[in-house]
Amino acid sequence: MNSAGKIIEVKDMVKKFGQFVANDHLTFDVYRGEIFGFLGANGAGKTTAIKILCGLSLPTSGEIKVAGYDVYTGREQIKTRIGYMSQKFSLYEDLTVKENIRYYAGIYGLPRREINIKTKTLLERLNICNIANTLVREIPLGWKQKLAFSVAVFHDPELVFLDEPTGGVDPIARRQFWELIYEATGHGITVFVTTHYMDEAEYCHRVSIMSEGKISALDTPENLKKQYHANDINEVFVKIARNN
Amino acid sequence: MNNLAGFIKKEFIHILRDPRTLIILFGLPVVQILIFGFVIRNEIQDVKIAILDYSKDDVTREITNKILSSGFFVLSENLTENNDIEEIFREGKIREVVIFESQFARKLEREGKASVQVLADASDPNSASLVVNYTRGIIFDYLKKASKEAAQPLKINAEVRMMYNPGLKSAFMFVPGTMALILMLVSAMMTSISIAREKETGTMEVLLVSPLRPIHIIVGKVTPYILLSCINAVVIIALGYFVFGLPVKGSLVLLLAETVLFISLALSLGILISTMASNQQVAMFLSVFVLMLPTILLSGFIFPIENMPKILQWVTFIVPPRYFIEILRSIMLKGTGFFNIWQQTTVLIGMTLFFIILSAVKFKTRLE
Incomplete structure (x- = not known):
């Protein structure tokens, strides 16, 4: 899977807020086409890191490249190549499903004809044609989540960042959501996902586990379980937490 | 775009x-x-006033009538001396007192000018200035008409006592x-x-x-x-x-x-x-x-x-x-x-x- 090369290259990334070090010399790579799980407890520095990679925040120091561009100088080029879904799902509640899709597509500068065709395909694929003109406020959370993800990858980005995308939804909806993620990787989109549901880590190709601003472990779920003599990632996580 | x-x-x-x-x-x-x-509202209506007329001549009577018939003012009391003013203001019955000096008509006729004093309750400065402005307007209106008939230009010195407020005109x-x-x-x-x-x-x-x-x-x-x-x-x-x-x-x-x-x-x-x-x-x-x-x-x-x-x-x-x-x-x-x-x-x-x-x-x- 790494034949296509690296899509994210991070070397010695540091982010300080005054005296507090949120990211302490992070170094990792993400390869094209993989699902990269970014795990850690709340406050471990996941959100800080994802914000830097998305261009929402500047690092204090370090060399960081996203989609081949430097985060200090190539922010605008990076923006057109990535998608982002926040933990709040970030849809407009007073817009209909269709309006939300068309609006976000417009923000990414897609031509109108392409928007029309792709909107139709998306509605059919998600099997939500019947609620296309329903306000987002009125649809169930699980659907909002799927819609938010579909909107984030609507413009066919090379890479999509998912910040805690499965918060607050039931296990079945989470399962269906991961099917959507696999479908996206099938189209060649790289997925960078943060989560604190350890069972979800099993779905990832590789996971990194953060604690206290540092990356404590980074490997495939299988290798991590072997390395820590654990039955699942949750156990790995607990063992890492104890070591600290 | x-x-x-x-x-x-x-x-x-x-x-x-x-x-x-x-x-x-x-x-x-x-x-x-x-x-x-x-x-x-910037218009005033039926404002209660008192008159203190030391002159009691035709001119002061005419001006008083003009003020009271304007529809803006209602006479509450006729005062006889300065000492009454303070008390009537304190009672809060009236918002303005108009005082004509003695020998008002004679002074106006001979010297061409006379004084009228307008006292207003400025505890409500906005309405006080309005009340005073209306009074002055009426007095000057009288003066304008009277000047046409008189031999020399007439002047009434309307002395106003209160915080005057130009912004409210x-x-x-x-x-x-x-x-x-x-x-x-x-x-x-x-x-x-x-x-x-x-x-x-x-x-x-x-x-x-x-x-x-x-x-x-x-x-x-x-x-x-x-x-x-x-x-x-x-x-x-x-x-x-x-x-x-x-x-x-x-x-x-x-x-x-x-x-x-x-x-x-x-x-x-x-x-x-x-x-x-x-x-x-x-x-x-x-x-x-x-x-x-x-x-x-x-x-x-x-x-x-x-x-x-x-x-x-x-x-x-x-x-x-x-x-x-x-x-x-x-x-x-x-x-x-x-x-x-x-x-x-x-x-x-x-x-x-x-x-x-x-x-x-x-x-x-x-x-x-």
Whole structure:
């Protein structure tokens, strides 16, 4: 899977807020086409890191490249190549499903004809044609989540960042959501996902586990379980937490 | 600019689908202008006064009759000596005493001038100055007619004792003030709330990650409000004209241009507030305390700047609506051209630029 090369290259990334070090010399790579799980407890520095990679925040120091561009100088080029879904799902509640899709597509500068065709395909694929003109406020959370993800990858980005995308939804909806993620990787989109549901880590190709601003472990779920003599990632996580 | 067009369209949808926003945008201006128009009355009616006439001649009697028959005043008491004045004021029965000096008619005839003293209860300075102005008007009106018949020019020295207040002469003071208030409310408060809402729902984050530049976000946010504020301004001017007979003596084009300038100022303040507020409540709170209260209290809208303590008078120099209200009054009531209001205009332009730069800097630092 790494034949296509690296899509994210991070070397010695540091982010300080005054005296507090949120990211302490992070170094990792993400390869094209993989699902990269970014795990850690709340406050471990996941959100800080994802914000830097998305261009929402500047690092204090370090060399960081996203989609081949430097985060200090190539922010605008990076923006057109990535998608982002926040933990709040970030849809407009007073817009209909269709309006939300068309609006976000417009923000990414897609031509109108392409928007029309792709909107139709998306509605059919998600099997939500019947609620296309329903306000987002009125649809169930699980659907909002799927819609938010579909909107984030609507413009066919090379890479999509998912910040805690499965918060607050039931296990079945989470399962269906991961099917959507696999479908996206099938189209060649790289997925960078943060989560604190350890069972979800099993779905990832590789996971990194953060604690206290540092990356404590980074490997495939299988290798991590072997390395820590654990039955699942949750156990790995607990063992890492104890070591600290 | 396909992406910007979509953004602006979305903003309109937000506004048009939210009944509360619509009420604030279009209901409030109409209700406010009508309420202010009918509550802040500048006409006086049946004001109780007392007369102290030391002369009791034909002229003083004629002037007294003229005052009492005007419909503005009702005689409460005829006083006989100075000592009564204090007491009758304290009792609160009357709001004004008119005192004619002795030998009023003789002095007027021989020397061509006589004195009348007008005392007003200035505990309510606004109405006191109105009452005094009406009285003076009636006396001078009498004088004008009498002068035509007399051999020499006549002069009555009307000595007024109270805080005199030139700002209240205009009967139409409230429309410019209400306009400033509403434009501030619609432009600044609504924009700051709508940006704060995007922060709350997390959509702002998504926008900042998208290729849309911050300047697009700002332009997209303010465009609908510029349009709606202009509509509001026109509605207010029309209401003032048709309901209250308020003229627009100066250039309508100049008036609208100045209005657009003030709207831009208010919008840049709104953006500035939104860079400081993390949610809608904070945005609302800041708008009310930083913008609304000074607009009502310190702009000369209701309370004349001349009557304020010196320190507060200095404070009014940094209250933008102060300048806008002066501009509006000049154009609407006095019909002055740009030449007379260029100073206020310059101040407003300077403030607008200052706030735009400040909010641009703050918007940027939020990213760091």
